[in-house]
Structures are given as structure tokens and as C-alpha cells.
Amino acid sequence: MDKKFYQPFCRSTKDIIKEMAGIEIEGMESMEEEEGEISSMGVSSIITFAGTRKGRLLVDMELGLALYLANTILGEAYTDAMDRMVLSTVSEINNIVSGNAITSLNNSYSMDLRLAPPVVFTGQDMVISIPKINSLSSQGYTEYGKISINVAWEGGNK
Amino acid sequence: MIKRILIVDDSPIIHTLLRKTLEKHDFEVCGDAHNGREGVEMYKELKPDLVFMDITMPIIDGLEASKLIKEYDGQAKIIMLSAMGDDDIIGQAEELGIDIFLKKPFDEYKIISAISKMI
Structure with a gap:
């Protein structure tokens, strides 16, 4: 699949995190081929979308960044990244990032994509195995920790 | 009289962010x-x-829920x-009689301006 179907997710991640939490993500300008397994940095969320094509977005970030985002957005002082509200924040960020990106794809390419509710999970160095599907990843850096996104479309990257 | 607001979102x-904003402006979150x-x-x-109605939710989504609410009460006031927020989904909401469609993320100004147009 053409890279134009992946790139909106990078732009959306940077824009939404800046709008919601006021922080800049350095990097995350391009996407690289990812094959096989992804090792989670701490908190991950997956959201699927389907329309004329099926795909999914995985957002993965370090625990420190997840805590910073939750505390900034909610005005609280959580210290445990396993807290339900911290996980919910990461999940909702994924929902908004995906919604923003697929709105752009729908308006530009009539893909009729609709989101499914996101799933969130936590566990450092947890391995996320994605067999039989090619995907593209992009890494970003903030002063509070790293973040990465991985986008996959049914039918692969070609 | 204090206006009563129902929040529907998964x-x-x-819920936390909306409740903070609404209560700050003297609205009651009734559910x-x-x-x-x-x-x-x-x-x-x-x-x-x-x-306030989200779209992507489990069991039935916000568009279907809005349709059912409007069938029950044609005067129901719903903010999506x-x-x-693509053109097609906004069109579907308009067909259901939804007057205001807001995209997440939101801020206090967006929420309060939308409410003031509705009630």
C-alpha cells in the first residue's frame, strides 16, 4: 500500500499529543518497514479500523510518558502507570489519533473507514507478535520518554 | 434552573474531563x-x-443510539x-437531526459554546 496511507498517522500522533498535552515529539517524520515482533516499551494500545480496507494502529510508549500524559491531561498526580485512568488516557489518545488520521483518509480517498473501540495493555518488554502482516513503524522522542507507532494494512505495504 | 446533562462515552x-468542564459552568451531570x-x-x-454522545462505542454506537433517542423523543438535544469527523459521518449525524458535531480533542470553549447554542 502506498505510503500516503501510513503517513497521516505520524502527523496525527504529533499534532494530537501537542494539542492535548502541549509537548513536541521529535522525530516521527518517516516510517520504516517492520517485520515480526515488536517489544513493548511499557504501555501499548491497539485500535482496528475497517472500510474498503482493514488496518490497525499500535501506539506504544514508555511508562514515564504515559504518566506524564495522564497527569497533564487530567490535572492529576498519578504515580502508577497501571492505574486505570493512565491506561484509559493512552487508549483515548490512540482513539483520537486514529480518528483524526482516518478522517483525513476518508475525506481524501473515500475509504469509508470506521474505528473499533481501542484495547490497551501494559508490560515492559512484552513481545507483540504480528505474524503474516507487513507493517511500518515510526519512532518519536519527548523529554518524558519514547513513543512509537506501528501501522498495518491488510494486503501489506505494497 | 440548573441544566441536566447526560454523557455517553466509553x-x-x-467523562472526567467533560464533568470538570460542565460542573465548572454550573451544569449538572445527571448520568x-x-x-x-x-x-x-x-x-x-x-x-x-x-x-453528549460519542460515536465509537461497544454494543451500539453513538449514531444508532442517537437514532433511538430521537425516535423516543424528537425534541432530544444531542451534541456529537x-x-x-469525515464528511460521510457528519452527513449521517445531520440526517438524524444532530445540530452540533464536535471533534475530539475538545477544550472548555468548544464545549460551552456548543451548549449555549443548544439550550
């Missing part, structure tokens, strides 16, 4: 529903002045608040 943080079906049931039970 995200706990949206918190976490999927479309709960939203319809709570609307019938609580008869709120206004509903969604991460999605």
Missing part, C-alpha cells in the same frame, strides 16, 4: 453511560436537557463528540 477520561445502549436507557430514565 472512555473514562472523557454517565458507557455504551450506546446504556445511553438510550439512561435518556429515557433521566430525561436530561442535553446529551467524536474522534471521527
